[in-house]
Amino acid sequence: MSEKNMFDDQGQVPEGCWQHSATELRSAPDMLRIEQLSLRYGDVVALDNIKLEVGANEFIALLGPSGCGKTSLLRVIAGLNVPQDGRIVLNGKDVANLPPRHRNIGIVFQNYALFPHMTVRQNVAFGLECRRLTKPEISTRAMAALEKVRLAELADRRPKALSGGQQQRVALARAIAFEPSLLLLDEPLGALDKQLRTRMQFELKELQRSLGITAMFVTHDQDEAVAMADRIVVMRDGKIQQIATPSELFSMPATAWVAEFIDAGNLLSGSTRVEGGKWIVQLPGGVEIEGAAPDGVDRETAKLLLPAHSLEVFPSKEDSAYRLVSMRPNGMALDLVIACGELQFRAQLPVGRAAEFVTGAPVRLTAAPDAGTWLPGD
Ligand SMILES: Nc1ncnc2c1ncn2[C@@H]1O[C@H](COP(=O)(O)OP(=O)(O)OP(=O)(O)O)[C@@H](O)[C@H]1O
Ligand SMILES: [Mg+2]
Known part of the structure; x- marks a missing residue:
């Protein structure tokens, strides 16, 4: 040859x-x-x-x-x-x-x-x-x-x-x-x-x-x-x-793009508010999630990355814009999918908390301050 x-x-x-x-x-x-x-x-x-x-x-x-x-x-x-x-x-x-x-x-x-x-x-x-x-x-x-x-x-x-x-x-x-x-x-x-x-x-x-x-x-x-x-x-x-x-x-x-490709967590965009050194995403139902404003990133296209484990979820006695769509044990963790209209969020809680939730029931969402990271968009 x-x-x-x-x-x-x-x-x-x-x-x-x-x-x-x-x-x-x-x-x-x-x-x-x-x-x-x-x-x-x-x-x-x-x-x-x-x-x-x-x-x-x-x-x-x-x-x-x-x-x-x-x-x-x-x-x-x-x-x-x-x-x-x-x-x-x-x-x-x-x-x-x-x-x-x-x-x-x-x-x-x-x-x-x-x-x-x-x-x-x-x-x-x-x-x-x-x-x-x-x-x-x-x-x-x-x-x-x-x-x-x-x-x-x-x-x-x-x-x-x-x-x-x-x-x-x-x-x-x-x-x-x-x-x-x-x-x-x-x-x-x-x-x-x-x-x-x-x-x-x-x-x-x-x-x-x-x-x-x-x-x-x-x-x-x-x-x-x-x-x-x-x-x-x-x-x-x-x-x-x-x-x-x-x-x-x-x-x-x-x-x-990288965060989405590797499926690193929830990527939030849309209406943002600027306060101090933070950019804050405003979600339905008055939920706000913040991240420190990064240098040299365009706020119009940036997305806030919120890992599933940094989202806090509670059952809600009152009606809420957020509903639990599904939950599934995953080793020591409990994977939850939460919907708000067209938006979907993934959260991860300790598996021991499964008994608190009922699929389809209203839930409340929060995230710790600075849990989110702003990433440059396209
Ligand atoms: N011999 C070729 N002639 C013309 N275009 C080519 C040729 N080989 C690859 N390309 C193009 O170059 C780009 C990169 O191709 P490449 O094969 O390196 O991709 P890849 O990342 O290995 O994709 P895959 O995961 O599908 O194997 C693609 O747009 C492909 O269509
Ligand atoms: Mg190839």
Whole structure:
């Protein structure tokens, strides 16, 4: 297979094969730095001025809606697409002009791209055969990679005789067999059912940790991103919206869009009043919820984020504009949905308070002062 063909057709690419010679094999990951990276496909702007730094051994999740540029970002880092602008520095070296096989990057695509006519061992070895390694070295490395993903005993099977999770592990073994300094994973668990997916999340994370490898992982499942990533990069329309640890992301989303995308809580907008350093949202029934006015944010478009746990709810003896629509125990918490006309609020109380409420009955809402955070809107 020619190099060009290998790169042109993503579905046919035996990932891991384009990486470089044995002398350049390296297990110690370094830092990845991306500056002002832009990629256009004709008129479509897929990546718009991306800036990102990834530390050695970090596990980064790329999270964002379909079409936001996640796959494009991985492809540009791997060298499968050439950006119109920007720099990619890997291990201190600008790789912009390096072909994919010289970047020492392993990739696992969503469809695994395993060769059906080859055994598991041959699939993994294939990624090593384009290097200057002897046959015994290739065999040893292929088996070592299969052992790392606990598939050594299935080395002589063909892919179609494997489960989805096992096929996924073969693709992973092929990507790690040559000890890449960076592992790129494009929705690698997307084809797996929920139970297997949860187990593989754990295994993948463990493998990344034990190999001491830097990884970038695409998902559009925020729970998966939270479960696995050291930091999450949230993308939208080719731009990075926020880079944060999972807990920072949920406690302090950068914009109203991010808060909505990750479902961080109630987002309130509408009539606001300014008092002192506060902007106060006025809700029906005289309910007011406030948050400190942020600097440099347009009040017209800003939204107030009010996490479910910061909303206080009481049963109301008098009629009220607010009604309890539903309540559901959720571990130690009680999830409530409250409606006021078209508006819906989610609240979270201790599960012990369930006995106070009747579904459909009127309730009263309040929030502690400063419970809300104003976020910039669009
Ligand atoms: N080969 C291509 N030619 C033209 N436009 C493309 C091409 N590949 C991707 N695009 C466009 O670039 C944008 C980013 O696509 P990309 O595949 O990176 O998105 P994504 O975030 O990976 O989406 P998904 O979650 O659906 O996989 C989209 O608007 C997409 O339609
Ligand atoms: Mg994609």
